[in-house]
Amino acid sequence: MSFSFSSSSSQTLKTAYFASGCFWGTEYHFQKKPGIVSTTVGYTGGCVSSPSYPLVCTGKTGHVEAGEVVYDENLVSYEDLVRLFFETHDFTQKNGQGPDIGSQYLSRIYYTDDSQKQMAEKYVQILTNLGYDVATEILPAEPFWKAEDYHQQYYSKKNGTPYCHVYRKIF
Numbered sequence: 001m002s003f004s005f006s007s008s009s010s011q012t013l014k015t016a017y018f019a020s021g022c023f024w025g026t027e028y029h030f031q032k033k034p035g036i037v038s039t040t041v042g043y044t045g046g047c048v049s050s051p052s053y054p055l056v057c058t059g060k061t062g063h064v065e066a067g068e069v070v071y072d073e074n075l076v077s078y079e080d081l082v083r084l085f086f087e088t089h090d091f092t093q094k095n096g097q098g099p100d101i102g103s104q105y106l107s108r109i110y111y112t113d114d115s116q117k118q119m120a121e122k123y124v125q126i127l128t129n130l131g132y133d134v135a136t137e138i139l140p141a142e143p144f145w146k147a148e149d150y151h152q153q154y155y156s157k158k159n160g161t162p163y164c165h166v167y168r169k170i171f
Contacts, residue, residue, distance in 0.1 A: 011072045013037060016081050017044060017110035017141055020089035021097020023065035024154040025165030029088040030069045031156065035076025039153075040068040042146045044110060051145055059103045066110070068144050078116055082123050085109065086136075088165045091127070094135045098164035107136040127170075 020026045023041035030039050043051050046063030056063045069081060089097055089107060096105040111117040120138045127134050146152075155161060 010074065011037070012074050013070055014073050014078065015112060016069045016071065016078060016116065017066055017112070017144060018069065018081070018085045019044070019064040019066040019106060019108040019110070020085060020091070021065070021093075021105045021107070021164050022100050022162070023067055023147065023151065025089070025097075025162030026065075026067040026085075027153065028155045028162050029084060029165060029167065030067055030081070031153070033071075033076060033081070033084060035072050035074075035080075037070045037072055039070075040144075040146055041151050041154075042066060042068060042144050043104075044142050044144045045108065045139065046142075049143075049145075053148055053151065056104050057102075062103070063145075064104050064106050064108055065147075066108070066144065068146075079119050082109070082119055083171050086123060086127065087170050088167050091136045092133050100164060109136060109138050110141040111138065112141045130170075 018026055027039045027041050030036055043056050043063040044066045046061040048061045051061050051063050055061055091107050096102055109120040111120055124134050124136060
């Protein structure tokens with residue numbers, strides 16, 4: 001079950017994929033953004049079909065924990081989502097996020113078209129110009145595998161907040 005807001009017939013839905021460490025924290029911040037229709041956590045970027053959490057945690061599949069974000073572009077822009085992505089995790093950390101270390105916690109943006117790629121690159125350049133050493137990779141979208149149900153909307157179910165993802169205004 002994905003997190004959802006009420007919908008209207010005038011929606012123009014788009015999908016974006018972001019990896020910023022533990023997918024629970026990634027999802028937490030996107031769920032709260034007006035214009036988001038649904039969020040799903042899962043795995044992408046690897047070489048195994050239908051991976052499981054224990055398998056991804058080995059670090060041997062090439063997958064990262066990621067969030068699939070479906071949004072109404074009439075209410076929120078992809079640019080807004082990219083800014084939120086960068087403002088809610090440490091995009092300079094190279095082998096994980098906070099205390100979560102390993103290749104499955106890398107910072108990545110997976111683009112679905114050239115406009116998403118260009119927007120992601122624009123913000124990496126802005127951050128670089130501000131003096132940040134950006135570790136985020138920008139890659140073409142790959143198959144996205146939904147994670148196990150107990151991972152979906154984790155912080156909403158637990159009534160908690162992320163331990164690795166904190167909002168800080170940059171832009």
